Amino acid sequence: MSPRLPESVDPWRSADLQKRFSGQLALSMFPRLASSLTSAKGTVDYSLEFKRITRRRVAISGTLHSQLSIECQRCMGPMPYPLDVSFELIVTAGPEEAKLLSEAADSLVVVEDEGVSPLEILEDELILVLPLVAMHSEDECEVGPEEMAVGDEIVVEQEASEDESPFAVLAQLKSDLKQTN
Numbered sequence: 001m002s003p004r005l006p007e008s009v010d011p012w013r014s015a016d017l018q019k020r021f022s023g024q025l026a027l028s029m030f031p032r033l034a035s036s037l038t039s040a041k042g043t044v045d046y047s048l049e050f051k052r053i054t055r056r057r058v059a060i061s062g063t064l065h066s067q068l069s070i071e072c073q074r075c076m077g078p079m080p081y082p083l084d085v086s087f088e089l090i091v092t093a094g095p096e097e098a099k100l101l102s103e104a105a106d107s108l109v110v111v112e113d114e115g116v117s118p119l120e121i122l123e124d125e126l127i128l129v130l131p132l133v134a135m136h137s138e139d140e141c142e143v144g145p146e147e148m149a150v151g152d153e154i155v156v157e158q159e160a161s162e163d164e165s166p167f168a169v170l171a172q173l174k175s176d177l178k179q180t181n
């Protein structure tokens with residue numbers, strides 16, 4: 001188990017060594033993810049494991065745990081988003097090998113000696129699991145109760161004007177009578 005996450009790793013070598021990385025990273029380490037968050041404060045617990053499947057294929061499996069804060073698309077307020085995911089990517093030696101994989105498999109094409117960035121992999125997976133449209137549940141959303149309050153006020157106003165109108169009509173009648181007298 002390696003305490004530090006290297007900038008780039010050779011997936012083939014890492015797989016042969018059965019490398020496993022795990023630890024905790026600040027959310028601010030993921031700039032692309034941070035733009036989708038209401039706050040980049042907090043951390044992500046991660047694990048990444050490299051395994052050789054065949055001569056030209058390596059599996060990278062990992063887990064991510066975090067408590068993100070994303071924006072509710074209804075009230076635009078912050079919304080806690082607990083994240084607990086596991087994923088598996090298949091590293092292939094080239095695009096031809098990637099084509100042989102089933103469409104369901106997420107493949108990562110690595111050409112020759114090019115390494116993979118563990119940080120980029122983790123960030124991609126974090127972004128992938130974010131909901132396209134996030135919303136609070138109705139009882140937790142800022143907009144829900146406000147809309148209900150506005151509705152109540154309208155009802156109260158209607159009742160009040162109904163109560164007032166007979167008096168208003170009466171007042172008008174009185175003034176009309178005064179004028180005729």
Ligand SMILES: [Zn+2]
Pocket residue numbers: 072073074075076077135136140141142143
């Ligand atoms: Zn909301």
